[in-house]
Amino acid sequence: MIAVVTFPGSNDDRDAVAALELLGAEARRVWHGDEELPAAGAVVLPGGFSYGDYLRCGAIARFAPVMRAIKAFAERGGLVLGICNGFQILCEAGLLPGVLRPNASLSFVCRDVELVVERADTPFTSRCAPDQRLVIPVKHGEGCYIPPPDLHPEQVVLRYATGANPNGSVDGIAGVVSEAGNVMGLMPHPEHAVDALVGSTDGALVLGSLIDAVRSHTEDLRQLGTLA
Amino acid sequence: MRATVVVRPKEGILDPQGEAVLGALRHLDFTVGEVRIGRVIDIELEAGDADSARADVGRMCEQLLANPLIESFEIEVSE
Numbered sequence: 001m002i003a004v005v006t007f008p009g010s011n012d013d014r015d016a017v018a019a020l021e022l023l024g025a026e027a028r029r030v031w032h033g034d035e036e037l038p039a040a041g042a043v044v045l046p047g048g049f050s051y052g053d054y055l056r057c058g059a060i061a062r063f064a065p066v067m068r069a070i071k072a073f074a075e076r077g078g079l080v081l082g083i084c085n086g087f088q089i090l091c092e093a094g095l096l097p098g099v100l101r102p103n104a105s106l107s108f109v110c111r112d113v114e115l116v117v118e119r120a121d122t123p124f125t126s127r128c129a130p131d132q133r134l135v136i137p138v139k140h141g142e143g144c145y146i147p148p149p150d151l152h153p154e155q156v157v158l159r160y161a162t163g164a165n166p167n168g169s170v171d172g173i174a175g176v177v178s179e180a181g182n183v184m185g186l187m188p189h190p191e192h193a194v195d196a197l198v199g200s201t202d203g204a205l206v207l208g209s210l211i212d213a214v215r216s217h218t219e220d221l222r223q224l225g226t227l228a
Numbered sequence: 229m230r231a232t233v234v235v236r237p238k239e240g241i242l243d244p245q246g247e248a249v250l251g252a253l254r255h256l257d258f259t260v261g262e263v264r265i266g267r268v269i270d271i272e273l274e275a276g277d278a279d280s281a282r283a284d285v286g287r288m289c290e291q292l293l294a295n296p297l298i299e300s301f302e303i304e305v306s307e
Contacts, residue, residue, distance in 0.1 A: 056295060092295070099297050106244045146241065146298055168242060 001025075002214060003040035005070070005086075007032040007050035007061050012083065012191060016046045019191035023204055025211045032064040041214035042079035043070055045086025047139075047189060057100060057142045058088030067093055079123055079217075080183045081210055084140055087175075087185030096178055096185045097151050101144040104168025110139040112200060113188060114161035115174050122157055122177055123213035124184045127205040134158075134202040136188040138166050143187040145169040147176070155179065158186055229273050229281040232304045235294045236266035269293055278305045 002020050006013045006029050013029055020027035027044075030037060037043065051060035061067070067089075074080045074095050082090040090096040103109060112135050117128040128134065144167045158175035165172045167187070175186030186206075193203030237243045243264050250263040271288070275281035285303045294301040 055292070059292065059295075099295050101242070101298060102244055104242055104244050106248055144242070148297055168244075 001038065001040050002027045002042045002044060002210070003030045003037055004028070004044045004046055005030050005032060005064075005066055006046075007048065007064060007085075007089075009050040009052055010046050010048035010085070012047035012085075012189065015189075016044050016083070016191045019194040019203065019207055020044070020211065022194055023208050023211055025207075025214070030066060032061070032066050035065045035069065037066065037069045037073055040073075040078075041217065042081065042210055043073060044210075045070075045080070045082040045089050046191070047084030047086060050085055050089065053085075053142070056088075056092065057085060058090075058092040061085075061089045062093035071095065074178070074183050077180070077182050079210060079213055081124060082183075082185040083189055083191065084138075084143070084187055087187055088142070090183060090185045095183050096176060097155070098145055098147040098176065100142050100187070101146055102142045103140070103144055103166070108139070108141040109143070109166040110137070111166070112137050113166050113174075114164045115158045115188060116161050117157070118159055119154070119157045119177075122181055122184065122209075123217075124175075124177070124206055124209050125157055126209040126212055128209070133161060134205065135200040136190055136193045136203050136206075137199070138188045139192075140167070140187055143167040143169065145173045145176075145187070147171070147173060151176070152179065157184060158188070229275045229278070230306050231271045231273060231281055231285045232306075233269040233271065233285060233289060233293055234266060234302045234304075235269065235289070235299050236301070237264055238298055238300050241298045266299070278307075281305045 160172040190203030190206035
């Protein structure tokens with residue numbers, strides 16, 4: 001089972017559940033006020049505008065009761081994927097390096113973008129090939145990624161294709177993983193690219209990779225107990 | 229005690245809001261150089277003296293009010 005967290009202001013939580021279910025996974029929404037996580041194989045922090053983006057995007061959501069459980073889950077090696085606002089929250093919570101700033105254009109961008117897979121050996125990109133091009137939509141006003149000076153190049157999983165950087169992100173970085181490799185954040189929305197009826201299905205490669213990782217690590221995850 | 233915190237984007241950090249306002253000011257025929265936009269936070273707090281208030285607010289900045297990777301902050305304390 002994959003847990004999808006609903007914060008006040010999340011608006012892609014249902015889409016994330018629907019996409020995961022479409023891809024054959026069991027997914028369940030978890031309330032931000034819950035102190036404990038259900039026994040989940042992975043956690044998804046969805047897109048949206050948690051707490052109205054007050055102060056800085058994601059800065060307030062990191063204090064939600066469920067975040068303590070998610071931090072513990074991540075520290076035990078649990079898989080956590082943050083999409084858009086979820087990426088911002090993971091950065092503010094210190095689970096991922098760097099920070100997201102207002103787009104260089106100051107405009108909200110909502111369109112398909114081309115991405116390049118830098119690493120296909122993560123639990124979030126195992127269905128991709130290195131250097132594969134993916135088309136996945138973005139929709140954000142604050143997606144300009146500023147890495148810390150010590151970001152390891154190996155932590156960059158996805159980059160915007162040359163000329164496709166929608167927000168001014170440093171080095172075109174679109175998605176990064178934690179040093180341990182079990183936490184990932186990305187600005188594009190894989191959950192909006194799983195059904196050919198509405199365009200690209202490349203998002204299924206990202207979410208499908210996560211589902212594969214959950215399935216293959218069931219035994220390890222069972223040893224994590226209730227993941228409280 | 230009252231504290232006023234000024235949070236600014238660090239030097240070298242792109243500030244598109246500041247750039248947009250710079251363009252608008254020039255449009256109004258003002259001769260201006262760089263414009264940077266930050267935020268001001270007024271805080272009322274209980275503290276024994278100005279130094280401890282300053283220390284408390286410093287911790288607030290480090291933990292929440294500013295993101296040290298991209299922002300710097302200044303604190304002013306008054307009775």
